[in-house]
Amino acid sequence: MIPPSLHSLLIRYVAGKTQTHGWRKKSGRKEIKKLNETKMKKIKSILITLILLLLTWESFAQRPSQIDPEKLQAARIAFITTRIDLKPEQAEKFWPIFNEYNDKREATMREIAELNRNTESISEEQAKDRIKRRFELQQVLLSEEQAFVQKASGVLSAKQILMLNNLARDFTRQLYQRQRGGGGRP
Numbered sequence: 001m002i003p004p005s006l007h008s009l010l011i012r013y014v015a016g017k018t019q020t021h022g023w024r025k026k027s028g029r030k031e032i033k034k035l036n037e038t039k040m041k042k043i044k045s046i047l048i049t050l051i052l053l054l055l056t057w058e059s060f061a062q063r064p065s066q067i068d069p070e071k072l073q074a075a076r077i078a079f080i081t082t083r084i085d086l087k088p089e090q091a092e093k094f095w096p097i098f099n100e101y102n103d104k105r106e107a108t109m110r111e112i113a114e115l116n117r118n119t120e121s122i123s124e125e126q127a128k129d130r131i132k133r134r135f136e137l138q139q140v141l142l143s144e145e146q147a148f149v150q151k152a153s154g155v156l157s158a159k160q161i162l163m164l165n166n167l168a169r170d171f172t173r174q175l176y177q178r179q180r181g182g183g184g185r186p
Contacts, residue, residue, distance in 0.1 A: 075171075075175075077095065079167065079170075080098075080164065080167055080171070083170075084156070084160045084163050084164055084167065085160075086156075086160075090155055093154075093155045094152065094156060097148065097151045097152055097155065098148075098152070101144060101145075101147075101148035105141065108137055108140055108144070109141075111137055112134055112137050112138070115130045115133055115137075116134075149161055152164075
């Protein structure tokens, strides 16, 4: 599909180039034929360029949307390790604690997200139940974070734990920027 702006530009170009320019009838059929051949060559070259442009555009639009989970995990580990300056002995103890916490947190967040789906077709009573369940899940998130901080404080300093909270958001932001082609290395 041709983007609307490109389509209108092409229409204006072709319309402008195919208008008669006051050629005299004396110019002869050969010159008119030559002029028509020149116009056709230009139109063909424009169409070929557009087709190549569209094929290129199509290939960029079909970039894989899935990220390899192993690469994502490796990037997250490298990002967090360097940002909070984990020592090897700290990392050995920290990562199992963090991974357990992160798995629980992600499962709870998915459940919260599920509660927010298809809200248009539910009854008032079902909506109240979902709100109540969301508050319960948010409390679970808080409890899980408190337990994580308690366990992690045996391995990390309070400053490292505090920095860790912001790093999750920073990692996600850099990941989005990288997916959009904005650079930035996680």
